[in-house]
Amino acid sequence: MREPPKASKALMDLLNESVARELQVSIQYMWQHVLWSGVKGFAVKDAFKSIAIAEMKHAEAIAERINYYRAIPTTKPTPIIVGDTLEEMVKQDKKDEAGAIDLYNKVIEVAKKDGDEVTYKLFQQILSDEQDHYDTFAMLLEDI
Ligand SMILES: [Fe+2]
Numbered sequence: 001m002r003e004p005p006k007a008s009k010a011l012m013d014l015l016n017e018s019v020a021r022e023l024q025v026s027i028q029y030m031w032q033h034v035l036w037s038g039v040k041g042f043a044v045k046d047a048f049k050s051i052a053i054a055e056m057k058h059a060e061a062i063a064e065r066i067n068y069y070r071a072i073p074t075t076k077p078t079p080i081i082v083g084d085t086l087e088e089m090v091k092q093d094k095k096d097e098a099g100a101i102d103l104y105n106k107v108i109e110v111a112k113k114d115g116d117e118v119t120y121k122l123f124q125q126i127l128s129d130e131q132d133h134y135d136t137f138a139m140l141l142e143d144i
């Protein structure tokens with residue numbers, strides 16, 4: 001049997017923080033999708049839903065990576081902030097996407113330093129999704 005693969009503590013902490021944030025936004029966007037109604041909400045609720053699903057897939061892919069290192073992925077999301085108005089919601093989401101972009105740039109840097117090619121590639125893909133999400137929320141915010 002092969003030795004269990006090892007990751008640096010820095011990378012494992014970042015992966016767990018990433019899962020927690022993915023869980024947060026997937027619930028946050030799903031609830032925004034459910035809660036919002038009204039004319040403006042009609043245009044954005046589909047975006048909330050499809051991005052919520054994308055975030056759930058990110059959470060799963062990152063959890064698989066943690067599991068590969070024989071560690072247990074966290075089930076605790078970082079604090080979920082749904083917001084009361086459509087503007088509050090989209091402002092918060094844009095902020096969360098900016099936070100994800102910063103965090104995943106850090107993950108990519110550490111994965112590269114650790115020589116973890118798979119995590120490096122995974123987060124390049126996820127980072128590109130987050131950049132799209134950021135653009136979507138930024139665009140929606142201009143129209144609210
Ligand atoms: Fe994500």
Ligand SMILES: [Fe+2]
Binds near residue numbers: 129130
């Ligand atoms: Fe995102």
